[in-house]
Amino acid sequence: MSVLTPLLAYAGLVPLLTFLSFVLVGFLGNRLKGLEWGGWIAVLLSGAAMVVGTLVAVAEMLSPGQYTDVSYTWLTVPGSPGTFPNGVSLVIGFLVDPLSALMLLVVTIVGFLVMLYSIGYMHHDHGLPRYYAELSLFLTAMTGLVLADNLLEFFLFWELVGVCSYFLIGFYYEKPSAASAAKEAFLVTRVGDVLFLLGIFIYFATYATAGGGAGWAASGFKFANGTQPFLGPLVGTNTPLLTVAGLMILGGAAGKSAQFPLHVWLPDAMEGPTTVSALIHAATMVAAGVYLLAVTSVFLGFTPDDQFAIVAIGGITCFFAATMAVVNTDIKRVVAYSTISQLGYMVLAVGAGVTMVGMYHLFTHAFFKALLFLAAGSVIHAVGTQDLFKMGGLRRTMPLTAGAFLVGALSLSGIFPFAGFFSKDDILGSVFQAAQAHPAYWPFFLLALATVFLTSYYIFRAWFLAFGGPAPRDASLPTAHEGPWVMRVPLIVLSGFAIAAGFFVFDPAFASLLPGAGVPPTYTATDLGLSAVSLGLAGSGIALSYTLWGNGRIAAAPTGIAAQMRTVLLNRYYFKVGYDWIGRRAVYTVARSADFVERYVIDGTIRGFEKLFSRGSDLLRRAQTGIVSDYAGYVVAGLVGVLLLILYVGPAIVQSMGGG
């Protein structure tokens, strides 16, 4: 208990503050030219949200492991015997537990810094009220997501961050590439969302009907019952149904966190403003997928089969995305691929059973990746291009940005003592240990280890190309300059986090936000050896990068098989082409056949009946001649018919049936 403890019940203020900002900026922004079209309101309110969020996180640190749940029942369905003996209720609430406190810290701090940076970066753009309103709405959705106290509310906010991401990627909607990137991001994550929803249905079917855990539905699918995390009674067993549910959750996480094979949308999402990339597509929303996996593993539990699938996806993704970053020439896309790759590390850790180690990497990654994006944004703001090969020598004109990017790059590469070193090494060490017990994890551990080398190579390639050398290679670039103070301050603050965040975890109070195996890291001789190996790999990556690209050098274009590989990588392993093919051929063929059925079978039947009746009635109509004698003829014919029936046909039938 501490003086701050009562604050835990008011965590819901955070989304409310940013929602207030959304409403104010959204409705009044057009009249607030003096306040940067409402930008300063958004900065102020997200700053307030940051203060509350940080205080809540501190309160949680001071009462380690406490679960504080404030919830309102929205709707209760009474139980009916048979299917839902205990009934089902829908609940809206805010849960502060160690996990959500950590996420709240990340989201509100990065959110505020990005909002502040936007004031400088977006100054010359049009449609700013829309920008700040959407960014505020995103923060509302994201903080709502991390504070959600039940699975259904989680899904609600999950969809809301998705739609905000769609809006913001498509911010420059008049640019066709941005519009189509927004659509792509929405559709690809939608695939994951549908899987996630199916997973929820399975949990619903498992835990809402008769049998153990049925009370879960009655309590509104809450993650925690009082002070205890809800863990289904079936956890740890390889039930096929639960395994499928876990795989569906993994699918949802893969969509949001851009994991293989749903990774295609994230590089294209760089069409949005760089600030959006920093906040949504580096630090927070894409981490929501990892957060989903963490929440599921803590509160619902994965089956061993699921864990293997998660490890496999994470391991493949981190290597696979890193290879594509190696050849890319767009500064933002290089950083985007590294985001996918780092998310792969987190997924790997969650799958290997060391959830909190993955969350620890999420924490440090949010800062150094936001830093890299904002530094890249600073460069783009100054020179007006994203092409690394046009830049060069920028460290002379933009020393602060060059330094910030360098700090981010060192942290990303996992160089001691930067933040990335501790978390990434912790993941490698934990997965190494997990692999002793589960030999099937070995290939993915090796992929993750190899990625260390690739990571330091590609990020320093980007640094040398942009900042190294004497002068820009493209002489037509404008003379670079540092941005205004609103852009410099976030860079400095984030640099501080990227340097120091790794040490936070050795503080017991902070470590209480990450309760679980592997945090804080302990170092045995094996771990230290592994650290040496990964440091060596990272160092040799930097060295190779320096030999090829340092001092303004341009490496000779590869030839032979290497050139072919480069083409494959630049085309992103043809995944996009493949998905386009699926869209154009497979889906279109299905759609065409459905259209055929619709048009000719269903509509055809109806039109057939319509024709039958219209032709038939046209024929019958001709009987109506209007001539009395004809009608008399019909009457006589009818009379004769009835007489024949009575006198001959009827008796014949009676006789044939054996009657009298």
Added chain:
Amino acid sequence: MSAFSPAGLLALSGALLGLGLFGILTRRNFILLLISVEIAINAAVLNFVYFAAFSGSSSALSGQAIAVVLIGLAATEVAVGLAIVLGLNRLRGSINVAEASALRR
């Protein structure tokens, strides 16, 4: 009671009915049509009279009564029919029923 056999009498009324129907189906002149209807009705009247005569004394009266009613009915029918003939003639200048086909469709 008489020289006529029931079969012969029924054949006579059947023949009258057939004659009437033939007239109804083939004539286009409204007046001839009415006369044909009269002939057909009289076939039915004849039947009533025959059967009243054959069925014995107790019910003889009722058959003859119906025959009288039917004759009255035929008279009213002709009265209405002839009124229509007059109206039709005034309207179209013709009493050909094939031309009076305005009720078609």
